[in-house]
Amino acid sequence: MAKIIVVTSGKGGVGKTTSSAAIGTGIALKGHKTVIIDFDVGLRNLDLIMGCERRVVYDFVNVINKEATLSQALIKDKRTKNLFILPASQTRDKDALTIEGVQEVLEELAKEFEYIICDSPAGIEKGAQMALYFADAAIVVTNPEVSSVRDSDRILGILQSKSRRAEEGKEPIEEHLLLTRYHPGRVALGEMLSVSDVEDILAIPLLGVIPESEAVLKASNQGTPVILDTISEAGMAYGDAVDRLMGEERPLRFLEVQKKGFIKRLLGG
Amino acid sequence: MGIFDYFKSKNAPTSASVAKDRLQIIVAHERTKRCQPDYLPQMQQEIIDVIRKYVNIGSEDVQIQLDNTDDCSILELNVTLPE
Numbered sequence: 001m002a003k004i005i006v007v008t009s010g011k012g013g014v015g016k017t018t019s020s021a022a023i024g025t026g027i028a029l030k031g032h033k034t035v036i037i038d039f040d041v042g043l044r045n046l047d048l049i050m051g052c053e054r055r056v057v058y059d060f061v062n063v064i065n066k067e068a069t070l071s072q073a074l075i076k077d078k079r080t081k082n083l084f085i086l087p088a089s090q091t092r093d094k095d096a097l098t099i100e101g102v103q104e105v106l107e108e109l110a111k112e113f114e115y116i117i118c119d120s121p122a123g124i125e126k127g128a129q130m131a132l133y134f135a136d137a138a139i140v141v142t143n144p145e146v147s148s149v150r151d152s153d154r155i156l157g158i159l160q161s162k163s164r165r166a167e168e169g170k171e172p173i174e175e176h177l178l179l180t181r182y183h184p185g186r187v188a189l190g191e192m193l194s195v196s197d198v199e200d201i202l203a204i205p206l207l208g209v210i211p212e213s214e215a216v217l218k219a220s221n222q223g224t225p226v227i228l229d230t231i232s233e234a235g236m237a238y239g240d241a242v243d244r245l246m247g248e249e250r251p252l253r254f255l256e257v258q259k260k261g262f263i264k265r266l267l268g269g
Numbered sequence: 270m271g272i273f274d275y276f277k278s279k280n281a282p283t284s285a286s287v288a289k290d291r292l293q294i295i296v297a298h299e300r301t302k303r304c305q306p307d308y309l310p311q312m313q314q315e316i317i318d319v320i321r322k323y324v325n326i327g328s329e330d331v332q333i334q335l336d337n338t339d340d341c342s343i344l345e346l347n348v349t350l351p352e
Contacts, residue, residue: 146288153296157303190283197289201296 002110005117005245006135008159010151012122014143015180018216019238020119021049022227023139026242028083029227032114035074038088039131040121041096047087050077051223061089064101070108079228084113097130106134124158133164137174139207139245143181144193149201152177156204176207178241183212184257195255208241210234211254305335316346324350 007020017038024036037060038046047053052075058068063086070086077083086109089096109116120131132138138159142152159173160166166173179198186192195209215232219225227242229235233254240250313333320326332347 146292149292150295150299153299157300161303187285190285193285193288193292197285201289201292 002113002116003137004106004110004135005115005137005139006120006132007117007139007141008120008128008132008155009122009141009148010124010128010155011143011148014141014148015210015216016122016141017045017049017119018220018226019139019141019178019180019210020046020117021225022235022238023242023245024115024117025077025080025083025225026227026239027115027117027245028077028080030242030246031082033082033084033112034115034117035084035086035109035113036117036119037086037109038119039097039127040119041088041127042090042093043121044088044090046085046119047075048223049220050085050225052077052085052087053223056087059087059089060105061096063105064096064098070105079224095126097127099130099133102130103134124154128155129158129162132159132173133162135159135163135173136165137176139176139178140202140204141178141180142198142202144179144183144187144195144198146193149193149198152202156202175204176245177202177204178207178210180210181212182209182255184255187255188257195252206252207244208237209252209255210237210241304337309333309335320348326351 005023007016007023009016020036024034028034036046036050038044039060040046041061044059047056055075058073060073062068063070063073073086075085075087077085106116118131118135121127140152140155142148156175159175163173165171177199179195182195183192187194195206199206211233213226213232213234215229215234216226219229226232226234227238230239237254240253243250313331314328316333317326317328317331320331326348330349332345334345336343336345
């Protein structure tokens with residue numbers, strides 16, 4: 001039985017696709033057969049982040065419309081074993097996704113894969129609802145910033161009321177908070193919401209904290225999931241988050257301000 | 270804490286704590302709304318229409334709220350009548 005995990009946030013630009021790519025890669029590295037689906041019809045970007053944009057021939061909508069088979073549309077990742085990508089359609093409108101069509105594709109994928117990661121589009125419209133509808137677990141990507149936290153709370157409400165699990169009265173979707181673009185220095189100065197502030201407000205279990213890191217932009221420039229940059233803080237933090245997702249205990253890292261020299265400390269810079 | 274920090278006001282709340290307070294209020298408010306049934310806005314409008322037949326009130330003069338406790342729901346209706 002495959003586990004369907006939606007990576008969602010409500011707000012755009014918080015790191016959903018970066019997180020989907022990193023977490024999907026991390027799970028595959030652990031030996032689980034994994035597929036990441038881009039649900040952002042019309043604004044496909046997962047292919048770029050994964051570095052497979054030139055290998056896209058068929059997409060999710062082609063499969064739903066039976067213009068291509070799943071095996072034709074799935075892209076096998078070149079770096080990571082056990083990892084596949086199902087790209088979104090770039091041209092068609094959002095109505096191309098239907099509940100029945102998505103369900104059919106997910107059921108077929110579930111026969112072959114252990115983990116199905118759904119990279120949600122921003123917003124709370126149809127595309128986002130489609131991405132979360134069949135989910136067993138949700139990773140809510142949040143920045144320590146007011147609009148992102150509020151939108152995350154909104155999306156939690158939707159997970160609890162408009163998912164298949166909610167509609168069928170089943171066990172609710174497992175919720176995980178992933179705090180990204182975290183800046184320990186600014187938190188220490190009282191300029192940024194802290195991990196515990198966001199936990200207090202959203203009241204869902206914390207999966208991980210990804211520090212603001214230059215490695216993220218560098219990785220996306222190169223089309224490599226940042227988790228493969230194992231010497232970067234962001235890469236290691238994603239690694240920890242994947243371990244926790246798999247049920248392992250990992251202490252939080254990179255939440256403290258790095259030690260400064262005497263002069264810098266004196267000047268308070 | 271650097272030497273410059275000593276010149277800053279000690280009492281002013283940090284912007285992060287302001288953000289947290291604002292978020293806690295708005296999120297709590299939105300959560301209560303989320304739990305409300307879909308018919309509530311329409312019911313509110315119809316109640317306003319009925320009262321308007323007899324008294325001239327504006328739509329902002331009627332406040333309607335549904336509170337859920339453990340085993341009962343309380344529909345609170347607050348109508349401000351003109352003098």
